[in-house]
Amino acid sequence: MKRLAWVRAGGRCLLCNQYLASEHLGGPGPIRQIGEVAHIVGESRQGPRGDSVTPESRRNEADNLMLLCPSHHTEADSGRLSDELYTEDYLRGHKRTKEAWVKFVTGLSSERTTTVLRLFGDVRSSTNLVGVDEAAEATMREQLRTPHYLPDPRGVGLTIDLTTVPDPGTTDYWSACITAMQPELGRLRAAIRNGDTSHVSVFAFALIPILVALGYLLDDANNVDIYDRHRETNSWLWDAEAPMIAFKYRIPETRDATEAAVLVNASGTIEPAELPAPMRAIPQIVVEPVGDHISGPSTFASHATLDAFVDVIRRLLAALEEHKQLAHVHLFLASPISAAIAIGRAWPHDNAAPRFTVYHRTDNTYQPAISFPISEE
Structure with missing residues (x-):
């Protein structure tokens, strides 16, 4: 049962994640195992958390054991039993979560x-x-x-x-x-x-x-x-349950215009009136969600939305190739991290692609920031 507790924990303290089999005793000799297998519910009724409903006959089974470093073992068994960190429910829940994570991680392929x-x-x-x-x-x-x-x-x-x-x-x-x-x-x-x-x-x-x-x-x-930093969850994980938001673009009549503005409404909305005066006088190409969805901070909650966005950007860039007179595109973005990086990756590096300038929004207006192409060395 102790060996099973070690294996399930991956050799780490389930509370602080310290690796417990890494220290050698003064040379190339045996590895020192400093981990200790602790009872969640005391082995007897008089032990820590011993008044649990868990039968005494099952208290030495692996499900009631957890691998801890010496410090946390001492704290768990004396003096801090009223601390919620050491209640039976907390310890059992933490054990399940950490052991499931160890099992998942050790199942990953070293080739990926x-x-x-x-x-x-x-x-x-x-x-x-x-x-x-x-x-x-x-x-x-x-x-x-x-x-x-x-x-x-x-x-x-x-x-x-x-x-x-x-x-x-x-x-x-x-x-x-x-x-x-x-x-x-x-x-x-x-x-x-x-x-x-x-x-x-x-x-x-x-x-x-x-x-x-x-x-x-x-x-x-x-x-x-x-990856993207999601404001609502303060996490870099995508939400697999979030809906996929589709995007579209619309290109107005460009005629003989050699410049155009591209307004990307991915996490907010850019109104044409907000643009610098010269940009209001050239064709404005708009990228925005399909249907009634209004772009906001939670628009890019799912990775499927990023995929849909990249697809429409690629289609837009292919469409712009047909407007060969366009020599300079001015790019205005209300977008999350992932969309901004994706646009840069999708923009062609060949000489046929128009030059483009990305604008930075200050408090009251937009200022040109970086023009492309830029050197990769």
């Missing part, structure tokens, strides 16, 4: 790996770097992929920190961010060329023009999953 790319910058004085554990949970739960981190001297894997770039939103800020992104993206491209990476999972939190640039520099040739 993904390289995790984390990017974070300043968004209205807020930064949000996804934690290594949180990214791992998302990749495993969503795509059944085991996370992999490219080795680096800092020990943080493939991470792009733009919070040190000064003056967010200013003219110099955009070029400085792209310069700061290039070394890590160069490492990623090298890993792909060398065969060390075949799949990338992207977790990013930055201003929209930076997200579009990230997608453009990743381009569409690599196998990439894009």
Whole structure:
């Protein structure tokens, strides 16, 4: 029964996740096992939580045992029995959850790996770097992929920190961010060329023009999953129960216009009157949900919605190829993280594609931020 408790826990404390079989005693000798198998309900009526309805004949079975580190074993059995962390219901629930997670994780294939790319910058004085554990949970739960981190001297894997770039939103800020992104993206491209990476999972939190640039520099040739930070749940996990929202686009008569504005209403609505005056005088192409759905923060709750959005963006870009006189597209986005990155990835890199500029929204207006194409080196 004790061995079964060790196996079900994966050798980790079920309360603090400490690995309990990792320390050697002064050399290459036997591994020191510092874990302790504790009773949830005391072995006798006089033991901790011993007044439970669980029959005494079943209290030494694995379902009543949990692997703990010495510190948590001591706390669970003395002095803190009134603490809700150590009630029978809490311990049983925590045991079920953690042991189920161990079983799930150890069932993942070592061949389905993904390289995790984390990017974070300043968004209205807020930064949000996804934690290594949180990214791992998302990749495993969503795509059944085991996370992999490219080795680096800092020990943080493939991470792009733009919070040190000064003056967010200013003219110099955009070029400085792209310069700061290039070394890590160069490492990623090298890993792909060398065969060390075949799949990338992207977790990013930055201003929209930076997200579009990230997608453009990743381009569409690599196998990439894009994750989104969902406001309502404060999670990077997609909601499989959320409905799929379809999108459409409408292109007005462009005639001989050489420029057009593209308004993407994915997580909000951009009114034409909000655009800079020169943009109101050129054709305006609108991407928006089908039917009566009004775009908002919860529109992109499901991954199916992102897929539907990417599909309509690809169809729009194919349609724009028929308007060969369009040399410059001005892009205005009310979109979540995932949609902004997806647009950058979908935009063609060939010379036939029109040049495009992504705009950044300030308090009262839009300002041009980054123009594409941009160098990938």
